[in-house]
Amino acid sequence: MGVETRSKKVMFIVNKFAGTGYQPAVEGKMIEVSERHDVECTIEFTRSPGHATELAQAAVKEHFDAVVAVGGDGTINEVARGLVRSSVPMGIIPRGSGNGLSRHLGIPLKLHDAINAVFRSSPVAVDTFTVNDKLSLNVSGIGFDGHIANLFGGKTKRGLTGYTKLTISEFLQFKEFDASVLVDGNPVDAHAFIIAVANSSQYGNNARIAPAASVCDGLLHLNIIRKVPMYRLDVVYAVFAGNIERSSFCQIVAGQKITIKTTKPIAYHVDGEPCGHHDNFQITINPSSLKVLVPDQSPRKHKI
């Protein structure tokens, strides 16, 4: 199954600016592996933010059999915007700094393995969701994570070290905020530091904000997180250990339609991309709205 037997024409959409730097070897490997599988390969490089969506839309019109996003969660999001509700599946070659969705799906992080995996994969219909009409696939958030995304968006230094330094210096200053939350019509009062809306289980780098989340369950997992004192390293450990739901600092509620109103505009992000500030968030799941190529050998195949 997968591209190997059912697809003949594949477009690779490459964001050279994703992650910690572009490796020219990517191009040659994509051509080599495509040829080996007798697949016609088209490689497009994104020229600006948003361009990946245009390229993916063109690929749908031109009847490509699959479109492969080569980049981080931002690039994947842009490609998905062009493919959502179409029959064309999206493959992923993770080249970002966090690679949240790729890790959740069990897509190999090593370049060569990831390219090979595209050709040994099967399309799976996954859920997507919208935050005020912006498409999200992975995790979006309001509050401190949105604040960091807004700050980090303008920086050139990428990677975990960059995030960590900035996060620590801003952490002390950022204050909790009040929000009125409705989950499928049920009110939840929130005094929060972060309100994360998760489709997959993790932001990236195995930071699991909603360990039980599945991209195929037709549900969003809302995690309302209080400000954790700096000395509570056990809570940070719980995020990476995958058991944050046991912490008294967070409350996880699952639902399909979420409304969040805040008393003042709060920073937010969609799949890690900064979106400025807002005080009213309408969040809705779109079940099974995107086909994604999941490797047949994914270690997470039964947990996606």
Ligand SMILES: Nc1ncnc2c1ncn2[C@@H]1O[C@H](COP(=O)(O)OP(=O)(O)OP(=O)(O)O)[C@@H](O)[C@H]1O
């Ligand atoms: N040619 C380009 N010039 C500048 N920015 C671009 C270009 N092509 C794409 N982009 C932008 O690059 C941004 C970052 O991409 P992406 O999220 O894939 O990488 P990342 O942020 O390094 O990875 P991660 O999300 O895993 O941290 C996206 O917002 C995208 O719009």
